[in-house]
Amino acid sequence: MELFYSIQGEGMHTGKASFFIRLAGCDVGCHWCDVKESWDKNIHPVKEVQELVQEAKESGTNIVIVTGGEPTMYPLQALTKALAQEGMAVHLETSGAYTIDGNFDWICVSPKKTKQPIKESLQLADELKVVIYNKDDFNWAEKNAAGVTDKCKLFLQPEWSKSESMMPLITEYIKVNPQWRVSLQTHKYLNVR
Ligand code: SF4
Numbered sequence: 001m002e003l004f005y006s007i008q009g010e011g012m013h014t015g016k017a018s019f020f021i022r023l024a025g026c027d028v029g030c031h032w033c034d035v036k037e038s039w040d041k042n043i044h045p046v047k048e049v050q051e052l053v054q055e056a057k058e059s060g061t062n063i064v065i066v067t068g069g070e071p072t073m074y075p076l077q078a079l080t081k082a083l084a085q086e087g088m089a090v091h092l093e094t095s096g097a098y099t100i101d102g103n104f105d106w107i108c109v110s111p112k113k114t115k116q117p118i119k120e121s122l123q124l125a126d127e128l129k130v131v132i133y134n135k136d137d138f139n140w141a142e143k144n145a146a147g148v149t150d151k152c153k154l155f156l157q158p159e160w161s162k163s164e165s166m167m168p169l170i171t172e173y174i175k176v177n178p179q180w181r182v183s184l185q186t187h188k189y190l191n192v193r
Contacts, residue, residue: 004193006192008091024069032131053079056083067093072092089105091108093108094108097118100121107121132166135169
């Protein structure tokens with residue numbers, strides 16, 4: 001859908017310059033999705049792996065984030081291998097709804113209730129990032145945290161339109177449950193993509 005060089009706004013790698021490869025196509029259907037234009041893959045161009053790698057290289061980045069849409073709807077071995085051959089660290093942002101096919105240096109699973117993550121994806125997660133839209137999402141967060149490994153970092157992130165009402169709840173929750181950390185959509189505060 002789009003390629004751009006920006007700052008990782010969320011989660012463990014917040015603040016790092018990163019090149020984003022946003023793959024089109026998503027059938028997860030989050031009602032608060034802020035990239036609904038990614039859902040229909042047919043309205044976006046098809047590109048060769050080499051074109052994507054070349055653009056990433058030209059940006060000067062050393063981190064590439066494969067995101068979507070839901071990128072794991074596709075086999076990603078060829079893309080991740082080609083990026084790694086150029087010496088770039090390859091990160092993934094996924095809902096975890098599908099099998100992860102590809103080699104990644106960092107996997108962020110952000111589970112969605114509308115199409116729940118599969119067990120295998122949760123087990124591969126380096127980072128679990130749960131969007132908090134309402135109070136019930138704390139239970140949802142714990143349900144998913146029960147499926148990750150000990151190495152996985154845990155983040156709670158307020159849904160952008162609900163930040164004001166959810167942030168105080170998140171703050172109190174993390175004070176009582178310090179295994180969780182806050183993730184904010186800092187790219188929106190920085191006014192970058
Ligand atoms: Fe949007 Fe991501 Fe949800 Fe798909 S998984 S609907 S791209 S927020």
